[in-house]
Amino acid sequence: MLRRTLIAAAFLLSTPVLAAEKPADTRPVRVILVGDSTMTDKSGYGKGFCAQFKPEVVCVNAARGGRSSKSYRVEGLWDKILAQLNDGTASKTYVLIQFGHNDGSSKPERHTNIETEFGPNMRGYVLDVKKAGAVPVLVTPLTQRHFRNGKLQSDLLPWAQVTRLIARTTNTTLIDLYAEGQAKVQAMGAVESLSLAGQPVPQNVLEAAPTGTTVPAKFTDASQGQGSAQAFDYTHLGPKGSDYFGQMVVDLWVKADPKVKALVK
Numbered sequence: 001m002l003r004r005t006l007i008a009a010a011f012l013l014s015t016p017v018l019a020a021e022k023p024a025d026t027r028p029v030r031v032i033l034v035g036d037s038t039m040t041d042k043s044g045y046g047k048g049f050c051a052q053f054k055p056e057v058v059c060v061n062a063a064r065g066g067r068s069s070k071s072y073r074v075e076g077l078w079d080k081i082l083a084q085l086n087d088g089t090a091s092k093t094y095v096l097i098q099f100g101h102n103d104g105s106s107k108p109e110r111h112t113n114i115e116t117e118f119g120p121n122m123r124g125y126v127l128d129v130k131k132a133g134a135v136p137v138l139v140t141p142l143t144q145r146h147f148r149n150g151k152l153q154s155d156l157l158p159w160a161q162v163t164r165l166i167a168r169t170t171n172t173t174l175i176d177l178y179a180e181g182q183a184k185v186q187a188m189g190a191v192e193s194l195s196l197a198g199q200p201v202p203q204n205v206l207e208a209a210p211t212g213t214t215v216p217a218k219f220t221d222a223s224q225g226q227g228s229a230q231a232f233d234y235t236h237l238g239p240k241g242s243d244y245f246g247q248m249v250v251d252l253w254v255k256a257d258p259k260v261k262a263l264v265k
Contacts, residue, residue, distance in 0.1 A: 048246020
């Protein structure tokens with residue numbers, strides 16, 4: 001009798017106790033864009049980027065034109081992002097951060113010293129996102145499309161290099177949009193690259209492009225962007241450019257972090 005009791009007790013102890021299944025997290029994954037005008041819906045790749053994701057992914061474009069790594073925070077825009085990260089509405093949040101275009105501006109409210117301010121600012125964004133339990137992703141600046149004698153100019157290379165350094169030293173995923181954009185736009189050449197900008201293209205720009213050297217645009221009433229459309233320049237994007245670079249950013253992100261592929265259409 002005692003032997004049977006001991007065997008039964010041993011059986012009960014060896015039988016795994018099934019814990020109650022944890023309810024599936026039905027909250028959506030969220031992707032937030034933080035940056036300047038080259039990331040916005042109006043004049044950047046924001047629309048083209050957000051269009052790549054499945055319907056259940058919430059894509060929030062919080063980029064703002066004219067902002068730098070300093071002014072975005074000074075104006076309180078970053079505080080609003082941090083509040084979103086703690087609102088509990090998403091199962092996971094990625095924050096893509098891209099600055100550089102305006103950090104070299106002569107306007108004091110935008111300008112940052114690339115070594116003593118821009119680098120620390122970018123590092124601060126990364127650390128803030130991680131502290132909030134979200135996932136930071138650093139993006140190097142979108143290339144401008146100025147050509148000289150057939151060669152694409154690398155005006156924003158210093159800011160791209162610092163962004164790469166911060167990504168490496170903080171173990172943060174990097175989307176090297178600058179490197180890829182430079183290679184692809186160089187391959188296009190000056191003429192084809194005009195299609196990425198706001199339309200229509202001014203006549204003097206069309207005439208100069210075949211020479212391989214771009215020139216400042218001279219606008220007439222007919223060539224100026226109308227309403228909410230982005231007027232032509234060598235920095236910002238029209239609809240074709242938004243789709244092109246939006247797809248590029250997603251492709252580069254998936255390459256850098258294969259898990260993201262599950263979020264893409």
